[in-house]
Amino acid sequence: MSERGNIDKGQQEKEEPFYAGQTRVLEMVAANAPLPEILTNLVLLMEAQAEGMLCSILVLTADGMRVRHGAAPSLPEAYVKAVNGAPIGPRNGSCGTAMYLKRPVVVTNVMTDPLWADYRDLAEICGLRACWSTPIFSHQGDVIGSFAMYRQEQRGPNAEEAHLTQIATHIAGIAIERQRVQETLRERDARINLAAESADLAFWVIYPEQNTAWMSDKGRKIYGFDSKLPLTRDLICSRVHPDERAALHAAFDRACASHGIFESEHRLVLPYGKTRWVIVRGRCLEDEHGSLLELIGVTIDVSAQKQSDLQLQIQREELAHLNRVALMGEMTASVAHELNQPLTAIANNAAAARRFLERGNINPALLQQLLQDMVADSQRAGEVIRGIRALVRKDKSVVRSVLNLNAVIADTLRLVSSDVLLRESVVTTEMDHNLPLVEAAPVQIQQVLLNLIMNALDAVEALPPAERRIIVTTRSLSGDSAEVSVRDFGTGLPKDRPQKVFDHFFSTKQTGMGMGLTIVRSIIEMHGGTISAENAPDRGARFFFRLPAARGDSKSQAA
Amino acid sequence: MGDRAICMTSSEKSDAEIVCLVDDDLSVLKSIERLLASDGFSVCAFNKPKEFLTYVQAHAVPLVVLDIWMEEMSGLEVQAQLSALSPQTRVIIITGREDQTAKLAALQSGVIAFFTKPFDDDQFLNAVRGALAMHPIE
Numbered sequence: 001m002s003e004r005g006n007i008d009k010g011q012q013e014k015e016e017p018f019y020a021g022q023t024r025v026l027e028m029v030a031a032n033a034p035l036p037e038i039l040t041n042l043v044l045l046m047e048a049q050a051e052g053m054l055c056s057i058l059v060l061t062a063d064g065m066r067v068r069h070g071a072a073p074s075l076p077e078a079y080v081k082a083v084n085g086a087p088i089g090p091r092n093g094s095c096g097t098a099m100y101l102k103r104p105v106v107v108t109n110v111m112t113d114p115l116w117a118d119y120r121d122l123a124e125i126c127g128l129r130a131c132w133s134t135p136i137f138s139h140q141g142d143v144i145g146s147f148a149m150y151r152q153e154q155r156g157p158n159a160e161e162a163h164l165t166q167i168a169t170h171i172a173g174i175a176i177e178r179q180r181v182q183e184t185l186r187e188r189d190a191r192i193n194l195a196a197e198s199a200d201l202a203f204w205v206i207y208p209e210q211n212t213a214w215m216s217d218k219g220r221k222i223y224g225f226d227s228k229l230p231l232t233r234d235l236i237c238s239r240v241h242p243d244e245r246a247a248l249h250a251a252f253d254r255a256c257a258s259h260g261i262f263e264s265e266h267r268l269v270l271p272y273g274k275t276r277w278v279i280v281r282g283r284c285l286e287d288e289h290g291s292l293l294e295l296i297g298v299t300i301d302v303s304a305q306k307q308s309d310l311q312l313q314i315q316r317e318e319l320a321h322l323n324r325v326a327l328m329g330e331m332t333a334s335v336a337h338e339l340n341q342p343l344t345a346i347a348n349n350a351a352a353a354r355r356f357l358e359r360g361n362i363n364p365a366l367l368q369q370l371l372q373d374m375v376a377d378s379q380r381a382g383e384v385i386r387g388i389r390a391l392v393r394k395d396k397s398v399v400r401s402v403l404n405l406n407a408v409i410a411d412t413l414r415l416v417s418s419d420v421l422l423r424e425s426v427v428t429t430e431m432d433h434n435l436p437l438v439e440a441a442p443v444q445i446q447q448v449l450l451n452l453i454m455n456a457l458d459a460v461e462a463l464p465p466a467e468r469r470i471i472v473t474t475r476s477l478s479g480d481s482a483e484v485s486v487r488d489f490g491t492g493l494p495k496d497r498p499q500k501v502f503d504h505f506f507s508t509k510q511t512g513m514g515m516g517l518t519i520v521r522s523i524i525e526m527h528g529g530t531i532s533a534e535n536a537p538d539r540g541a542r543f544f545f546r547l548p549a550a551r552g553d554s555k556s557q558a559a
Numbered sequence: 560m561g562d563r564a565i566c567m568t569s570s571e572k573s574d575a576e577i578v579c580l581v582d583d584d585l586s587v588l589k590s591i592e593r594l595l596a597s598d599g600f601s602v603c604a605f606n607k608p609k610e611f612l613t614y615v616q617a618h619a620v621p622l623v624v625l626d627i628w629m630e631e632m633s634g635l636e637v638q639a640q641l642s643a644l645s646p647q648t649r650v651i652i653i654t655g656r657e658d659q660t661a662k663l664a665a666l667q668s669g670v671i672a673f674f675t676k677p678f679d680d681d682q683f684l685n686a687v688r689g690a691l692a693m694h695p696i697e
Contacts, residue, residue, distance in 0.1 A: 344590065366593075376586070
C-alpha cells in the first residue's frame with residue numbers, strides 16, 4: 001500500500017462518519033424534525049470535524065431586521081442570550097454584519113475589530129477571539145441566516161474550515177427554507193380552517209388518478225366520516241341521497257371533461273339516518289400541461305336555511321288555506337245554490353215517482369227516465385261537493401298541471417255565478433283563444449281568480465245595479481306568457497300608490513283580513529309570474545297577472 | 560243547454576187548468592214539471608223567462624210557478640212585468656236561497672206562496688191546488 005493510499009485511507013476513515021452525519025441531518029430535514037434539533041445536530045457535526053472549533057447558526061427573522069437563535073450547543077448561554085434578537089447592521093458583530101452585507105465576514109480578532117465594539121466585553125468573558133461568519137441563502141438568493149465558526153485564538157479560516165462552512169451553510173439553508181415554507185403552509189392552513197369553521201364549510205379534494213380524496217375535519221363532520229377513514233370519490237358520493245347521486249356524478253364528469261366548475265344542491269343521508277341539505281361548489285385543477293390534477297371543492301351545510309324555508313312555505317300554505325276557507329264563506333250563496341238545485345231536482349223526481357206509483361199509472365219508460373235523472377243529479381251534487389273540497393283541502397293544493405286559463409276562468413265564474421246573480425252584477429269575459437297554456441296548480445289559480453272576482457264584486461256593490469260590471473280578459477303576450485285581467489267599475493285604488501293593496505293587512509273592507517291580495521301575489525310569484533294593479537283610465541280598478549307559458553307551449557307561431 | 564218551452568197539455572184540458580213553470584235550471588224544471596204531472600196537472604214549462612212573458616200575452620195563465628234567481632232576468636222582475644201583462648195570473652215563488660227581504664217583497668206584491676228549495680211536495684202541491692181553485696175563471 002503506497003503512501004498516497006495510506007493518506008487516502010486516513011481521509012476516508014475521517015470522512016465516512018462526516019458523510020453519515022450529513023445524511024442523518026438531511027434525513028431529519030426530510031422527516032420534518034424540529035428546526036432547532038436539526039440545526040443543533042448540524043453544528044455538533046461541524047464541531048466534530050475540527051479541534052477547538054465552536055459553531056453557531058442564527059436565523060434571520062421574516063422581516064429581515066433581527067437575528068434569532070438557531071443553534072449554538074457549545075457557546076456559553078449568556079452569550080447566546082445576548083445575541084438572540086439583536087439587529088443586523090453594518091457594524092453588528094460578524095454575523096449581524098455578514099447578514100447585512102450578504103457576504104462572509106472574517107474577524108480574526110474580536111478584541112480589536114470595530115465590528116465587535118458592542119459585543120467585545122461579552123466575547124472576552126466567554127473567551128472568544130476569532131469569529132468567521134457566512135450568510136445562509138435561500139435558493140432564491142435571499143439571506144435567511146448565518147453560520148459562524150469561533151476560535152479561542154486569533155486567526156482566519158483554513159481551507160478545510162472554509163469547505164466545512166460551505167457544507168454547513170448549504171445544509172442549514174435547506175433546513176431553514178423548508179421550515180419557512182412549512183410555516184407559511186401552516187399559517188395558510190390555519191387561516192383557511194378558520195374561514196371554513198366560521199362559514200360552516202367543508203373543504204375537499206378528489207384525486208381522480210389515484211382514486212383517493214382528502215377532506216377537512218369540518219367536512220368529515222358534515223359528511224359523517226370518521227377522522228381516520230381513507231376517502232374516495234365514490235365514498236364521498238355514497239353519502240348523497242340516492243335520488244340526487246347520479247346528477248352529482250354527472251356534474252363532476254362534466255366538470256372533469258371541460259376542466260370547468262361544478263355546482264350542485266343536494267341532500268346528504270348520514271349513516272344514522274339524519275339528512276342534511278348542502279350546496280357543493282368547486283372546480284377542476286390542471287397541471288402545467290393541462291391534464292386533470294384534482295377536483296377541489298367546498299360543501300356548505302344549508303340545512304338550517306332549508307328548514308326555515310320549509311317552515312315559511314308551510315306557513316304560506318296554511319295562510320292560503322285559511323284564505324280559501326274564508327272565500328268559501330263569502331261564496332255562501334253560490335255554494336248553497338249549487339247544492340240546492342240538484343237536491344231539489346232529486347226530491348221532486350222522487351216525490352213524483354212515488355205519486356205516479358201510488359196512482360198506479362206510471363209508464364215504465366218515464367220511471368226509468370226519472371230514476372236516471374235522480375242518479376245524474378246526485379252526481380251533480382257530488383261534483384259540487386268535490387269542487388268545494390278540492391278548494392278547501394290542504395293537500396294537493398300545490399300540485400301543478402298544464403292549464404288553459406280560459407277554462408279555469410270559466411270554471412271559476414260558474415262557481416260564483418249565484419253570488420254574481422244575487423249581487424245583481426254582471427261579469428263579462430273577453431277571452432283570447434290563442435292563449436298559451438301555463439303550468440300551474442289549478443286550485444291556486446282558482447283561488448287567485450276568486451279573490452280578484454270577489455273583490456271586484458265588493459268594489460261595484462255600492463253602484464246602481466245597471467253599472468255593476470266586471471270584465472275578465474285574457475290575452476297572449478307575444479305567445480310566451482298569458483295575461484289575465486279583472487277590471488271593475490268601482491271607486492278605484494288608492495291614488496298615490498295602487499300597489500299598496502298587495503301589502504299585508506291593507507284592507508278597505510270592514511270585515512277583510514287584508515291578506516287576500518298578499519296571498520294572491522305570493523301564489524303568482526311562486527308560479528314565476530307577476531301581478532299588478534292600476535286604476536283604469538275612466539274609473540275602477542284593473543288587476544292583471546301574467547304567467548309564463550308552459551314549456552313547449554309558446555304560441556307565437558300559432559295563427 | 561237547449562231552449563225549452565214544453566207544454567204537457569192534454570187536449571181535454573183548457574188553459575185554465577194549466578200550470579206555467581219558469582226556472583232556468585233544466586233539471587229542476589223537469590223535476591217540478593213531473594211532480595205537477597204526477598198529481599194530474601198539465602204543465603207548460605219555460606227555462607227562459609222572456610219566452611214565458613211572450614206566452615202569457617197570447618194565453619190565459621191562471622198560475623205560474625216562478626224561480627227567483629235566473630240568469631236572464633230575476634223572478635221578481637218577471638212578476639213585475641206579469642202584473643202589467645196579466646194581472647189575474649197567480650204567482651208561486653220558488654227560490655234556492657233563504658231570503659227574508661225577497662220573501663216579504665214577493666208576498667207584498669201579491670205572490671200567494673213562497674217556497675225555498677228543496678221543498679215539501681205535499682205543501683207545494685196543496686199550494687198549487689189552492690191557487691187554481693181560488694182563481695176566478697174569466
